[in-house]
Amino acid sequence: MQMFDVGVIGAGSAGPKAARTAARMGASVVIFEESRIGGECLYTGCVPSKALLHSATLWNRILRAPEFGLPQYEGAALDFGAVMAHARRTIERVGAGDATESFTRAGIVTVCERASFVDPNTVIAGAHGERYQAKQWILCTGSRPSIPNIPGLEDAGCDTNRTVFGWTDLPRRIVVIGGGPIGCELGQVFARFGAQVTIILSGSRILERDDADAACVVSEMLAKDRIELRPKTTIERVERRGGEKVLHLRGGGEIVCDAILVAAGRRSNTEGVNLEAAGVRLAEHGRLKTDGALRTNVPHIWAAGDVATEYKFTHAVSYEGAVTATNAVNALRGEPPIKADYHVVPRVTYTDPELASVGLTPAMARQTHGAEMIDVSRFPFDALDRAIIDGATEGFAQIVSRHEDGAIIGAQIVGEHAGSLISEICLAMRSGLCAADIALTMHAYPTLPEAVEAAADGAAHAPLSPNIPRAMTD
DSSP: OEEEEEEEEOOSSHHHHHHHHHHHTTOOEEEEOSSOTTHHHHHHSHHHHHHHHHHHHHHHHHHTGGGGTOOOOOSOOOOHHHHHHHHHHHHHHHTOSOHHHHHHHTTEEEEOSOEEEEETTEEEETTTTEEEEEEEEEEOOOEEEOOOOOTTHHHHOOBOTTTGGGOOSOOSEEEEEOOSHHHHHHHHHHHHTTOEEEEEOSSSSSOTTSOHHHHHHHHHHHHHTTOEEETTOOEEEEEEETTEEEEEETTSOEEEESEEEEOSOEEEOOTTSOHHHHTOOBOGGGOBOOOTTSBOSSTTEEEOSTTTOSOOOHHHHHHHHHHHHHHHHHHHHTOOOOOOOOSSOOEEEOSSSEEEEEEOOHHHHHHHHOGGGEEEEEEEGGGOHHHHHHTOOOOEEEEEEETTTOBEEEEEEEETTHHHHHHHHHHHHHTTOBHHHHHTSOOOTTOTTHHHHHHHHTSTTSOOOSSSOOOEEO
């Protein structure tokens, strides 16, 4: 039996961070992965989807050439197979290098097998049932797409983010089940490539966790891309009719399509690890139950990433990997754990335009603090010189601050490169800076970050800049 200080199960986004952090702190570490190191984000999530989004945006700009004084494009038709091949090449480039070799250089033992607990300290792995024991364990087993229980859906066939990047031909008619980030991103991609796309929503709008006004900007762009949104729609059953798939809707009516893409949430991967043998309990919705330090009910077993968290973003789960590793090694040293801090967690939907958010939305802030205690300052992109120059005037930058002192408690940006622009506000929030600090920071002209400066300039406690008109305030 091999003995280690720290054992990590899962090598997606959280696991490698946990393993490397523990190794840097001087612990002996073993990491287990039954599939490919890099997980969903690298192979079937962030990387290929953003590659396709970039291609779709470029194609959209090419077709809009006359808006920029260029001749109408009359070249070759889109080659969907070539675009998908580009996405797969991007995966290879981002994942270039031998992860196992990298782990070895860091002093980490890699076992490319499924690990399963036989007791709270020991796992078995591999065809010969080799045993590994660790003083501390970190569970990073990730999640998978959640498939709704709709009669006939399995028989008719559907795709998820795990299979869609294997497409070589573009279906003519696509139904997307789910109006969250994945559904909106991929729906827009395929619509811009020429498919007829319908997005089925269980609620009243897309991106229900985001600010309603910001989501509306994205919704309007999806409409321009000829995407049909079907709010408050329930699918009763699905059937095959010849070579077509037919979705029968509650209240009557049907939608006929050639492909169904399910983007209706995620389920934690807790099966196959034999958590019962370790004594680890699950929380509601099948996630692992953890405390503020990301410890499970078993004192020496921790959990990071999609298997336990509600923050299913690569940057968030990587952070959790670092927290759990720090706490595992601290436990070995007899030191107290640190708590995970979710005060500043950026969220980005990479549609065109992008929608980025951090902290509280105005609606959340009014409910938490009271309407009279907050300020909401917004600056529209159609008043931003750089956005006008780039022909990307959809959207706005918005800062939510406390009225008494100007402290930033949230922000939303919808527009070109919103995911990058939100970082300035994240840093300000993390550093305890207020809106005035951003407003008094010189931003280069003409650039998109001036929208953030202008929104900050409109906050109640921000001094007016001589260069930027006061933003619209709410």
